[in-house]
Amino acid sequence: MNIASLKEVVSAEEWQLRVDLAACYRLVALYGWSDLVFTHISARVPGPEHHFLINPYGLMFDEITASSLIKVDQHCNKVLDSPFPVNPAGFVIHSAVHEAREDIVCVLHTHTRAGVAVSAQKCGILPISQQSTFILSSLAYHDYEGVAFRDDEKPRLQKDLGSARNLVLRNHGLLTVGKTIADAFLAMYRLESTCQIQVSAQAGGELIHYGEELYKGDDPSAQYSRTGGVPGAFVWPSLLRKLDRIDTNYKN
Numbered sequence: 001m002n003i004a005s006l007k008e009v010v011s012a013e014e015w016q017l018r019v020d021l022a023a024c025y026r027l028v029a030l031y032g033w034s035d036l037v038f039t040h041i042s043a044r045v046p047g048p049e050h051h052f053l054i055n056p057y058g059l060m061f062d063e064i065t066a067s068s069l070i071k072v073d074q075h076c077n078k079v080l081d082s083p084f085p086v087n088p089a090g091f092v093i094h095s096a097v098h099e100a101r102e103d104i105v106c107v108l109h110t111h112t113r114a115g116v117a118v119s120a121q122k123c124g125i126l127p128i129s130q131q132s133t134f135i136l137s138s139l140a141y142h143d144y145e146g147v148a149f150r151d152d153e154k155p156r157l158q159k160d161l162g163s164a165r166n167l168v169l170r171n172h173g174l175l176t177v178g179k180t181i182a183d184a185f186l187a188m189y190r191l192e193s194t195c196q197i198q199v200s201a202q203a204g205g206e207l208i209h210y211g212e213e214l215y216k217g218d219d220p221s222a223q224y225s226r227t228g229g230v231p232g233a234f235v236w237p238s239l240l241r242k243l244d245r246i247d248t249n250y251k252n
Contacts, residue, residue: 006080013046017105018066020181020236021053022250024108026243027185029061033192035111036060039173040087042094043106043181050074052098054091056084062064065252074099074172089149093169096154097161097177104177106184114195117176124168127210128201131194136215139172140164144171182232185239 007015007143019187021043028034039057045051053069054076055061074095076088084237097107118125124137140158145153148169161167165187167175178184201207243250 003065003067003083003252009080010071011046015066017045017181018053018069019035019251021069021106023068023240023243024106024181024185025055025061025064026247027239028108028110028188028252029162030243030246031189031192033112033188034061038090039106039109039111040094041106041181041184042091042098044098044104045071049079050098051079052091054086054094056082057087058085059092063219065135065250066180067252089222092154093148093157093175096157097175099154100161101163101177104179104184106178106181107175107222108143108177108184108188109169109173109175110188110192111173112192112195114199115168115192116172117199118195119168119173120171124197125194126207127212127215127233128207129194129197131190131197133210133215134190135166135194137163138167139168141168141170144169148172178232180232180236182236182239184232186232186235 006018010018021041024041032206037060040054042052042054045053051071051073053071055064056068059068068084068113070082070084070086072086072091073079076086076091076095078086093109094107097104124141125132125139127136140161165177169175174186174188174195176187178187184197
């Protein structure tokens with residue numbers, strides 16, 4: 001695809017956000033979390049305008065570049081001209097989260113097999129793995145109300161999410177939020193891993209549950225202290241190097 005570069009059109013801060021968000025889309029594809037073209041990752045553009053970046057509807061995640069990302073307002077109207085369509089229905093969940101959570105920059109939503117499988121389990125996320133300690137310390141649930149395209153669902157979703165970093169959308173999929181794109185990606189990596197482990201463990205013998213004291217209260221986190229309290233920023237450069245070894249086109 002021949003897409004005109006926006007590097008000289010937008011601010012340096014927005015361009016860096018675009019590069020990181022395009023990288024996040026590529027990583028989601030690389031790790032097998034995409035659902036063809038049917039999920040979204042959004043990021044809040046710095047500034048008072050309440051503008052957001054989201055994927056062009058119809059592009060596979062491994063096709064997305066910094067310049068192809070679409071800038072929209074809080075009602076999903078295009079702010080910058082783009083040859084690609086945007087999916088307003090896909091932005092309903094994202095706009096609800098961004099509206100309620102001024103503290104977050106990125107919202108990442110997936111429909112993976114393991115994530116949907118656990119979202120359909122009445123028990124939800126079980127305390128059975130070390131990975132789940134990071135999830136259970138900041139986890140919320142939202143009941144399924146059908147395909148999420150109605151604005152009247154937003155207040156209920158916002159209330160259910162509260163201040164959590166991780167959200168299980170019942171019978172639907174997974175959602176994570178982060179103060180940075182890196183934080184949202186790492187949160188999803190942990191949440192997805194937790195779901196994959198749970199589904200695998202349930203296929204075996206009797207499960208061992210650990211106690212609530214291992215995840216209630218402060219983050220259960222030797223890992224946080226070992227990464228200077230910024231685990232997303234700690235792992236992100238290595239993920240970008242991984243992408244660069246494959247294809248640097250996401251930066252265009």
